[in-house]
Amino acid sequence: MAFNTYTLSLRFRASFLSLNNSSPISPSLLPNTRLKFSQRPPPLRQFIRPSSSSSSSSVSASSFTWDDVFKIAHSKNDSSDLHGFFDKITTCNRGSDKQHEFIPFIINDQIVGYVHEGFAAHLKKFHDVFVFHQNNCHSHHAGNHVTLHPMLVTAEERTTAVADVVKRLGAELIPGTRNELYPVTSSFGTSVFFSLERAAAPYFGIKAYGVHMNGYVERAGKKYLWIGKRSERKQTYPGMLDHLVAGGLPHGIACGDNIVKECEEEAGIPSSISMEAIPVGAVSYMDIDGYRYKRDVLFCYDLKLPEGFIPENQDGEVESFKLIPVADVANVIKKTEYFKPNCNLVIMDFLFRHGFIRPEQFGYLKLLQSLRSGDCS
């Protein structure tokens, strides 16, 4: 059943890609397509598993132990087959066929988010905070958008007014409040228009940024990753596998400072070591699920740890850590859904940069590109 869902969402993804980027095109279709663009990656279609295949489907998460992880880590692996990696891209990038159900959220002429029609219906009650604009034109929704009331001028006024709306909408509509504020911007590093409760971010489709760190060790030329298993008591993704260190990027803290802070809290890594963490790039994804539109960008870090270092969780969010050969971690990613979904992308980025995925494997460039399937800005 889980497998059927995968196949389906892969198909949606593929049709979305072919809409945006075109692809190998039949000459009979030419008059209706814009042919002059050079950005024509091949469609993901060629990487979709045949729906009859069963042997290659992922092992689903639910509940598992470290023993389950190690059994799969050491199982037979066809290193040339990248399908298992493509599946993980798909898991993080659902619902692109549902984009037409959202209207842009605009502040100062810039798109800062997207709001679902159904969620918008709830916001319409708050006339003094949200203003809806309807434009008449041929297409169904083009031109419709939501913005903040012009009386809300300063970031503080906006933050307070929207926080009040989120509170009044209640936990039934927006569950899991964290009391952590995310900046609302059109892209990273540009003006912050206001701040929004982290749990509400996907309901407003705002960009959310995080820092994720792969902690690794090198022994006799072989690389090992420190992998965490999340506490069963965690609100999100309990019991699943995770990086050594990861966290959202709240308003007002720089990426590098946040990594040092999270290193201490999540793995007991002193700043004398975590200062050596290297920023190595970013991954992105866009995921639509009901009213939620996630547009996440994760800044990736590598930290090479001393061989003897043993991480110790300080905040109770991690059950335990294990040091696992990188090739085995790759096998677990390909064959299971044990990792928290977005961690798969950050580890795949590590696999690319450290040569564990190679140009000789069919689909190399497509997979590399799809690590930034979302708006990476």
Add this chain to the structure above:
Amino acid sequence: MAFNTYTLSLRFRASFLSLNNSSPISPSLLPNTRLKFSQRPPPLRQFIRPSSSSSSSSVSASSFTWDDVFKIAHSKNDSSDLHGFFDKITTCNRGSDKQHEFIPFIINDQIVGYVHEGFAAHLKKFHDVFVFHQNNCHSHHAGNHVTLHPMLVTAEERTTAVADVVKRLGAELIPGTRNELYPVTSSFGTSVFFSLERAAAPYFGIKAYGVHMNGYVERAGKKYLWIGKRSERKQTYPGMLDHLVAGGLPHGIACGDNIVKECEEEAGIPSSISMEAIPVGAVSYMDIDGYRYKRDVLFCYDLKLPEGFIPENQDGEVESFKLIPVADVANVIKKTEYFKPNCNLVIMDFLFRHGFIRPEQFGYLKLLQSLRSGDCS
């Protein structure tokens, strides 16, 4: 003068980006734009140098010595300013506003290249090799395309027939024949429809692949790059700076094997060392210059060399090599046009992966993305 050209081409690039990806959009424009896509990076516009600025313009190439390189390498550097890097992206991605002058080159329903209208006029003489299709529709060129004559069925027949055309067109139209064949495909690793002389590749707008390697050394925790200076006798980019090792990827050789071969030829690196080169990703660009449409993808490799290793060029194509601190190399890239243009991208990719460009620098994500401005497939 050179600086004016830069500013101009940056503007073209920016307007192309805003056409394709949209960007911060004025609500007054909404009815005519497709708003539902999430892939909306900010325009490059914000990174364009003001045309009145003179202090920050690049030092042009022409002729320079290692002394010139070192003087600039050690000069004052505002590390937060990424403009010099964006300039190098622009240099490799010219003429996107000229895409309408090209028609697709299609084989077996797949786009394998693009041919300029002017170049197409020359090809039309060869009825037995090239067939032109015209479709009537509203847009000027949509639907027009060129394909190979249906009598040319096998890859060999196509290769021979097109080679004959290239030969008959002569060196005046297609200069610099290398007697090296590139595979013609729609994307990397898929069916090869035929092979084409390397020098002719941009005239047919086919995808061209290369392997580029950054050779580096680590001394007391500090990283140094081995940089080559091309021979003044080289046909292309004489006297300019280059990687330790780089080369085109001809038909029939795998990336990894090609790197080992090029390591030996270009820098005298024995296979016992070059086998350790790590594939770390890819960069891409698309560059239109007259009839030429380059759609290049470069597979990037890192090789950590022993401290004592001294590269020695074997094929006469490199004048000399120098070992330079990575931060100094970054300064040279930002402030000069001394490097062969596409090498800048591969070194910038290295700077990202090794933490020499950081999320705290404004424009980080935009620059990261623009390293794959071309069709990276």
